[in-house]
Amino acid sequence: MCLDVVSRLIGLHKLFLFNFYPYVQRFLQPHQREVTRLMQFVAQASHELVPPDVLEPVLRALVNNFVTERNSSDAMAMGLNAIRELCSRAPLVMNQDLLQDLVQYKNYREKSVMMAARALLHLYRVNLPTLLHKRDRGRPTEASIELKVKQYGETDAKDYVPGAEALVNDKGKKKTKEPAEPTEDNSDSDSWVDISDNEGDFEIDTDSEDDDDDDVSLTVLNNIIVTDKHISQEVSCVQVLLGKY
Structure with missing residues (x-):
């Protein structure tokens, strides 16, 4: 005890x-x-x-x-x-x-x-x-690349609020208008798609399969991290402290 x-x-x-x-x-x-x-x-x-x-x-x-x-x-x-x-x-x-x-x-x-x-x-x-x-x-992910290894007794003090870039994203989503609902006249025509009987004219787009590639570009992730950091610094120092949000 x-x-x-x-x-x-x-x-x-x-x-x-x-x-x-x-x-x-x-x-x-x-x-x-x-x-x-x-x-x-x-x-x-x-x-x-x-x-x-x-x-x-x-x-x-x-x-x-x-x-x-x-x-x-x-x-x-x-x-x-x-x-x-x-x-x-x-x-x-x-x-x-x-x-x-x-x-x-x-x-x-x-x-x-x-x-x-x-x-x-x-x-x-x-x-x-x-x-x-x-x-x-x-x-590799954004979190693993952004991770900073701290030495003994070291503190990771930031000059911004992490995640503040989400405030800008939420504000942008509110401003976007919802798409108009389809009318009854166009609903029937949109529900049918004409497909040619000729199999040679039918093509499949396989470009989307390349998005599932396991190799993650470190350069792209670094650019995303730097961009989010700059946005967070701007929102933290200007928007949040001035009370605009």
């Missing part, structure tokens, strides 16, 4: 209590009673302001004691899930080599281990894709 309260206070108020982690680390063993509660306490006490070198021994203990094939699949899954919870609060504690080794369990024969490894892969695919192998990063 005392460890639960202390871990919650550390994580909630982002306190620095470096002696807490080595104390709990020595109990992180698969045969330890209520080891899942101890994993929970370690995850609760982790936050982004804890130096990575303080949490790294805890991470190594979880990997060496749980994520090994000499243990049962349940113990391996518990270890991977605890690592994911720890890294979700302090992503910089993970290094590239260790992450790529853990991600290899995504094709493990036991489903619980496979799902835990894929959850860890998804976490770093969203938060820190540079640590992953290129084939594991997934398809």
Whole structure:
């Protein structure tokens, strides 16, 4: 009970209590009673302001004691899930080599281990894709390109309101008029389409299939991001602050 309260206070108020982690680390063993509660306490006490070198021994203990094939699949899954919870609060504690080794369990024969490894892969695919192998990063999106990797203690302060460009889009939609409803005279003629009996005259436009191509142009995505950023800056600094919206 005392460890639960202390871990919650550390994580909630982002306190620095470096002696807490080595104390709990020595109990992180698969045969330890209520080891899942101890994993929970370690995850609760982790936050982004804890130096990575303080949490790294805890991470190594979880990997060496749980994520090994000499243990049962349940113990391996518990270890991977605890690592994911720890890294979700302090992503910089993970290094590239260790992450790529853990991600290899995504094709493990036991489903619980496979799902835990894929959850860890998804976490770093969203938060820190540079640590992953290129084939594991997934398809690039606007969010992944715009993502800025923060160093220890760094804050990402923006000079605009993110998403403010949506105000311009909503205002433009309100100004557009709804299309006129078709009259009864034209409804019958529009409902029928004359098709020639000659099969050679019938052509299918396949240009739309090219839109489903898996290769995403990074240049186009970068242009979209830059455009949205400029619009957000203009709306934030001029429109919102002046009360025009």
